[in-house]
Amino acid sequence: MLQYLVQGILLGGLYAIIGIGMSLVFGIMRLTNLAHGDLMILSSYTALTFCELLGGNLILAAILTIITMIIVGFFIQGFLLNNILDKGSEPALLVTFGVSVFLANLLHKIFSADYRGLANSLSNTKVISTPAVSISAMYLFSFLVAILLITGLHLVMQYTNFGRSIRATSDNAMAASLTGVNTKKTYIYAMMLSMGVTAVSGVLIGCTYTFNASVGSSYLIIAFGVVVIGGMGSLVGTLVGGIVLGVAQLLGSYFFGSGVQMLVAYVVLLIVLATRPNGLFARGARK
């Protein structure tokens, strides 16, 4: 039981990273990025490709993947979404759905349906290995990365001019433009930031689990769960949301068997939605 609990908490860190990218975009543009899971798997494959080209240097491959995805974010927002966001968020939602279908099929075409993984030394290393608890270094590493990312992003959002402009745009885009913020550019920066974090999650997922072109949508649902439980747009909430979902999943697996573990996680999600529709960490009352 302790094993499941600890592993659930650590898994929550990984889930939180998946959720952050989505939360950022939703918080700022009120846009649900349905391509989020597929973009994450795209990063996993990008890292895999770089890794093969570089002869197995995963760290360098991860850095190149982050840069690549930031550029991808620039193009998605600058050339696809910005033009259509003027017409409201529903048409943009459809565009992200299109991107999702396109990416899943493109990745299928290029990489076939075989499951792949990113070879690394951490996932076979145990940091704790007792009869009661055994923790993989990879899980712990993901959790630490999550804490680091969330703390870093929180500091940037709270204390820098750039972070303030992102918060202001998310709060009231018109008023933000009257203070001199170019909201279209802010949207692009936000998407680039989101894609950078998504690249990190893609690499970590690739190191932890095997993946193929069609698993993107299941990670989209996890991202959605994390963000809904934590409260859309709240960074600390994302971490809590990830942990709630991770623990629910693993305790579900402990009590009811691994076949229904995700079912338990989603039941918890539904309970949160029914009792706290704005999420556990929704900030400020919305009128």
Next chain:
Amino acid sequence: MSMLEVKDIEVYYGDFQAINKVSINVDKGDVVSLIGANGAGKSTLINAICGINKTRAGSVTFLGKDITKEKTSHIVSLGLTSAPEGSHCFEKMTIQDNLLMGAYLCKSSAERKQRLEEIYELFPMLREKAKQLATFLSGGQRQMLSIGRALMTQPKLLICDEISLGLAPVVIKEIYSQIEKITQKGVTLLIIDQDVSRSLFHSKYAYVMLEGKIVMEGKSSDMNIDEVNDAYFGINFSKKE
């Protein structure tokens, strides 16, 4: 010297024409008021000047530059901004962060602090509540915050939209007394208010809007309140034409 020159602009919402060939002029150092009932098109006009609403015809010139098609963020950098009515504060941000957003284009943090200090002197109430979220402010406090935030951009021309909407008379009086201090600092003002006599009293020149048109204009001191009231409500207006 003419600071802002709006010439024959037209604004449409779909097929509906909200602004019909409106021209206004604001001279440097003046306080100009724009009077009109709800739905007369005042806010639409302001948003068109600031580049938020797209114009279909006509031109807007600020300090000799054509800004008709410019982005709002660029217009703000030239020194023209509007303080939207108080409901447009950044709700989930503190008062201080709201104000600091006003100095977004200022890259020096020392200068940002100095501007903040000036605003706190103008509105001491904002200093007291600096760490509170804007969502907890009253209507009058929001209005002050909105004006303070706009002043943080260091505008040459400040447009105050619906300056007294829904506020208690005492609060309105306080805001107008700050407005006088703002003009003394050399900021030109275009003020939108629904109260005719107050607008005329505080301004040098006034425009009256009705159904998307300017129906009356002139020196505020020369204007007859009854005539302005008639124009405001559109009474007997066709007879005068």
